Amino acid sequence: MSDWISFYDFKHSVIYVNARHRDVHYRGIAEDIRAYVPSPAALVLDYGCGEATSADLIAAASGHLTLVEAAPNVRAALAARYAAHPKISVLTPDEAAALPGGSCDLIVMHSVAQYLNVAELERLLGIFRKLVKPGGLVIVGDIVPPQLAAPAAAWALLRFGAANGFFWAAVGGLMRIFVSDYLRLKKTVGLSHYTEAAMLEKLKSAGFNAERAPRNIGHNQRRMTFLCRPA
Numbered sequence: 001m002s003d004w005i006s007f008y009d010f011k012h013s014v015i016y017v018n019a020r021h022r023d024v025h026y027r028g029i030a031e032d033i034r035a036y037v038p039s040p041a042a043l044v045l046d047y048g049c050g051e052a053t054s055a056d057l058i059a060a061a062s063g064h065l066t067l068v069e070a071a072p073n074v075r076a077a078l079a080a081r082y083a084a085h086p087k088i089s090v091l092t093p094d095e096a097a098a099l100p101g102g103s104c105d106l107i108v109m110h111s112v113a114q115y116l117n118v119a120e121l122e123r124l125l126g127i128f129r130k131l132v133k134p135g136g137l138v139i140v141g142d143i144v145p146p147q148l149a150a151p152a153a154a155w156a157l158l159r160f161g162a163a164n165g166f167f168w169a170a171v172g173g174l175m176r177i178f179v180s181d182y183l184r185l186k187k188t189v190g191l192s193h194y195t196e197a198a199m200l201e202k203l204k205s206a207g208f209n210a211e212r213a214p215r216n217i218g219h220n221q222r223r224m225t226f227l228c229r230p231a
């Protein structure tokens, strides 16, 4: 198991500075994803969904929402949270990969690609290419460009905190991240960064017609979202 998966498998990941940050974050992501749901009957898959505390917003606009999460404790919490929800199911990555080909109208993978090495990303893009319906959409979001990624992320978090009433918690959270395993993992396992051109090339090789979306999903507009349709 990738160490990044273990990093995210805490009950409360240090990446969210407090519960308000986590909930505002997931609400914003869910609202942005909901805008891409093509029809009320659409079958939607969110790969690497994390805690997904507002997934019901996406499910309400869809026929069915499949949440896929590799971190076992996070997945167990999702399964408990949405156990009674008639339109949400929770799967492991292996279970998702085994879904029938052409079964999804919309697949989203947001803020996950930076934790994957090149081979893992290519493998996943191949799975998404198989799972998406002809005419469907795959969204790869929060792609981190190479330059100044860490200061830009810190600055974006402070601005997000200031706009949503948790600025000082964001300052404290940054310090906590600094002494957490994040920096050690960044050095040992690494984070993957892509330019716009490199990501477009990768998506093309995986069999998609891809374009960069006008805005990134979520609050960090220095990062990039790509809209990919099967070629």
Ligand SMILES: C[S@@+](CC[C@H](N)C(=O)[O-])C[C@H]1O[C@@H](n2cnc3c(N)ncnc32)[C@H](O)[C@@H]1O
Residues within 6 Å of the ligand: 002, 004, 005, 008, 029, 047, 048, 049, 050, 051, 069, 070, 071, 093, 109, 110, 111, 112, 115, 116, 120
């Ligand atoms: C920053 S969270 C993103 C959560 C959510 N999609 C969002 O946008 O807030 C990163 C997610 O990547 C997942 N992840 C990290 N490494 C992974 C890997 N090798 N395979 C699959 N998922 C991975 C983690 O389990 C975690 O849920």
